[in-house]
Amino acid sequence: MRRREFLALAGAALAAPFAGKASAQVQNWPDKPVKLILPYAPGGGTDLIGRPWAEKLSHSLGQQFIIENRGGAGGMIGTEAAAKAAPDGYTFLLTPNATLSVLPSLRKTPYDPKSFLPVGRVGDFVTGFSMHPAVGPKTFKEMIEYAKVNPGKLSYGSAGLGTATHLRIEMLKYRAGIDILHVPYRGSADALNDHLPNTVQMMNEINTIPHVKAGKLLLLNINNAARHPDFPDVPTLTECGYANSDVPIWYSLFAPAGTAKAIVAKLNAKIIEIANSEEMRDRMRSINTVVPTQTPEEMVAYLEEDTARNVELIKATNMKLE
């Protein structure tokens, strides 16, 4: 590691006098394959969103975008690797907001979220609280009433401590003043396995959507600014009377700090172009994902807002890992 840092420094020192040449390199970017670090194991949600993007970006920029899955430690290992990568425009991080706007408030992370530059939004998961039909409540309002009358009786399965889906139930409990038992699982598939037979009554994950469509589960609301296109009758949290109570799950591309602004701008423009294509919209919709487009500047503000809301929740509920 030390050797790599030394080499990076030496490289920077050597490169300084050739600033003119460097801008030419920015002009020709990308002229070799680009690495996308995904801080989770293959097969999960990040992979699901990352693979189509790697393919589309390779196609439209004429260089291979290669995915490197660096899973481990709740995303910290891969994120740390990306933070330490050379900011030359050939390594990027594709991550959900958890690694940057949630984890650093919960535990000591080996990276600083400020050591990344936002590049582009690549997809938000659209789902909501699901309820097992055997319990009784059919709507969001009925669920809140049920929870108020029967405190601690409902249980909720999350993908793990400190994940956005854990924060979602804590946020609801905090804003609505209700008591629901939180049961952490190792990943959302495990939780779904207990949700379908009503061992846990509630979840908030995209893998529940097919089961809602099959009539095995009820969808009470949508955790997103707009409704889900496949469920036009299901209201958003704001429409249910809980504004600013969503904990969004949004995936984006980040560059190590120091990456040339021109490269970031070029990639951002490409991402927006792809996001607006009919084909990408359909593919993302099939995995219950929408892609809002933002400039890097807008993303900085959005990340700050997201972090502030999570910090408020974590402080208010005294949530801690370690």
Place this chain on the structure above:
Amino acid sequence: MELAGLLANLGLGFSVAVSLQNLLWCLAGAVIGTCIGVLPGIGPVATMALLLPVTYLLPAEGALIMLAGIYYGAQYGGSTTAILVNLPGESSSVVTTLDGYQMARQGRAGPALAIAALGSFFAGCVATIAIALAAPPLTRLAQQFTPPDYFSLMTLGLVFAIVLARGSVLKAFGMVFLGMLLGLIGTDVNTGNLRYTFGISDLFDGIGFVPLAMGVFGIAEIIANLTNSERAELASSKVSGLMPTREDMRRSIAPILRGTVLGGLLGILPGGGAILASFSAYTLEKKFSRTPEKFGTGMIEGVAAPESANNAAAQTSFIPMLTLGIPSNAVMAMMIGGMMIHGIVPGPQVMEQRPGLFWGMIVSMWFGNLMLIVLNLPLIGIWVRLLLVPYRLLAIAILFFCCIGVYSLNNSANEVLMIAVFGLFGYLLMKLDFEPAPLLLGFLLGPMMEVYMRRTMLLSRGDPWVFLQRPLSLCFLLLAALLLVFVVLPNVRKARQAAFQE
């Protein structure tokens, strides 16, 4: 009516699977699967992850048929290294090393490999029919399992692990508990506390199964062979007979049948499906055998049963994925990824909305198994000849592939270091006459047991009686208690030790 419907469905499946293109993808999957199964450490998960982007270019049917082929193909290949060089390529072939490797050292690698392939073929065919016939009811059965039932099943599994061990019960206990302790390294699911990680972020998710298994089984064996030239010669040069004798076949039929049924049932359960299946099948055979003391010395039953069981389990683990969209292991998670890439959302609706895909995939599994047996039987001659390579050269090749395999899991160099550490540890265990198999079972089951126990207690709001109130859970616990009494009772133990000394 039911039968007519089934025949119509299978007919539809045939029409999809038998197209030249899909047969080719099936063959490609089977060949790739066999190769990665043979190469230690390179597992189906990493391979499927690498191939996922490629599958986007194929039609959905072809892509899924190929991905499925990789998985069950790897089960065929995985036993090869377990038998030849004591390296379990897959977690499910750990028990195959016990008797398979002993057979190889007696020069009977050929029959061991052949029985493993034949047993796998039979189990694969039966499990394919099971999927076609019983996918929906079997899934409902699996859904009856609640956290306390899982906990009790795991408890039973651990008691099996102790019964399974040869020699000292005390040492087996020790190994199981050491395995559980190693399994506890990492982040606690319920509190987020870090346990035994010493601040090293590579340990936050715990130790991987592959580096541990590869170290204590494979690397330790290589060290032992290299430090003892006589042993190395024994491991490599003696080869007699490629095909099983009539006697071998006769002895293997019942274990293959039992292994298939047990594996098929356990495969549907989420979590340790294939691994639990192979361990349980081995233990069951020991119970049925008239000469249980000979297990671990090269009994063909000890290869036939677990190899059939793990293939049956690999196949039936598709059931919850196909009917519910629930991945029972990491490989099924990759399959779901593969379906999502093609815009197919796995779940109960796949069977109705894409019947061609669903039934085509099932029928292709039968073709795949047929291709694998045709592919694998002639290969046995080549694999066995591999043992004629001087061991000092073979050892380097094995080490080389181990390192590549481990590195390819998480792109992490630290895991390569880990196999070295566990290799030395495994050598120490070997010298002190401790068996590594109970260690691995404790390592796998211990943390799962903890998670299920604490989840049960959370959901019951702290009431421990649920373990006895659920009929399934009660049955498993009673069985475990009974087994434990048998092992621990002084006179039974004496009889057992006497039996082992024979």
